[in-house]
Amino acid sequence: MRTWNDDQLALREGMERWCRDLAAPEDGAGTGFPWDAWKLIRSSGVLGLPFDPARGGAGLDLLTTMFVLEALGEGCRDGGLSFSVATTLCSTGVPLEHFGTDQQKDRYLPRLCSGELIGAHAISEPDTGSDALSMRTTAVRDGDHFVLNGSKSFVTNGPVADVVVVYARTRPEGGPLGITALLVDTDTPGFSTGRPLRKMGLHSSPMSELYFDDCRVPADRAVGGVGRGYLLLEHVMKWEILCSFIINVGEMQHRFERCRAYARTRTQFGRPIGSYQAVSHKLVDMRIRLETARRWLYDTAERLVAGQDVTMDVAIGKLLTSEANVASGLAAIQVFGGNGYMSEYGLDRDLANAVGSTLYSGTTEIQYNRISSLLGL
């Protein structure tokens, strides 16, 4: 079992306190962004955890950041809100902190850390989802600007974002090395946002398509250099998977504790349902999956920080955690019986959110492909 020092424990307790005020269930309307809860998120400081203190961050290392984010997952019942937090932090903050120029950092990081700006990243396109590197959106150099044309799909935070890291093709035949990441302010002429998309879960995390019609972006907004978008994305996805899936672990922990309490108090045939093996073994499976995912993610983070190649570990961690999340969501509904099917218990929402985790950041099937190709198959 990993041990945490007093400072780390205090930070986690601080997050737990904030979460008590965030406990409201997410808006089921389908597209609403919880602006009041966002104010609380801003005050909590969670958006700046791993960033430079000179630019408004808390300067925490990756593992401590994850430890606090796990508390967010455990304490906050609005999974969409947590997802929007992880998206702002990883999609925009991480590439800026690790690859941005001083000028880019000065312009965006303080306001991203404070939550004044909401960030997003745009990779997927209508015809290129899993095959993201075949993206067609182009960024053509014209003097001291890039001119963006194309569209992006499924952009988390799209309807509310102030700045988007847009991955676009700067060299038509360049393969992965022809992709560049551009910081685009959403009030730039030629940029437009589609209507918020209705989706199965993560309701309070709004999503939309984005359109670029001769959208002129200053050339100095390329993050990490021209043609280096793929390398940047590889790095960002590692952070995204570790940070957003440790939130899922916190959510699984909360669900497990609810199920355990229910199994001990709900009686049928004169005994607590948890005394029946068919129920208790579901709880055991939930616990095993949860512990395995948690340890795997922290171990992977430790190896990443130590400079080791964690490509396969990240793919395994993503696959393992998302599938564990869905299995635990289904088991929870079964443990609660008919109550589990009732929306007032929130387990339907949990399950819908969990299904999303098998799709974003690379689907389960794509993680299998990655792992098998790394195995030389």
Ligand SMILES: Cc1cc2nc3c(=O)[nH]c(=O)nc-3n(C[C@H](O)[C@H](O)[C@H](O)COP(=O)(O)OP(=O)(O)OC[C@H]3O[C@@H](n4cnc5c(N)ncnc54)[C@H](O)[C@@H]3O)c2cc1C
């Ligand atoms: C909740 C959510 C949030 C998202 N947020 C963002 C975001 O912020 N920014 C962004 O850019 N994108 C985002 N996405 C998009 C996400 O990255 C894509 O949905 C995902 O990459 C899959 O692409 P696709 O939907 O086009 O499916 P497709 O690529 O069309 O895949 C359809 C099915 O075929 C399978 N498949 C495809 N190719 C193969 C293969 N070679 N081998 C085996 N199976 C294969 C897939 O696994 C899937 O089951 C988000 C998606 C969701 C659901």
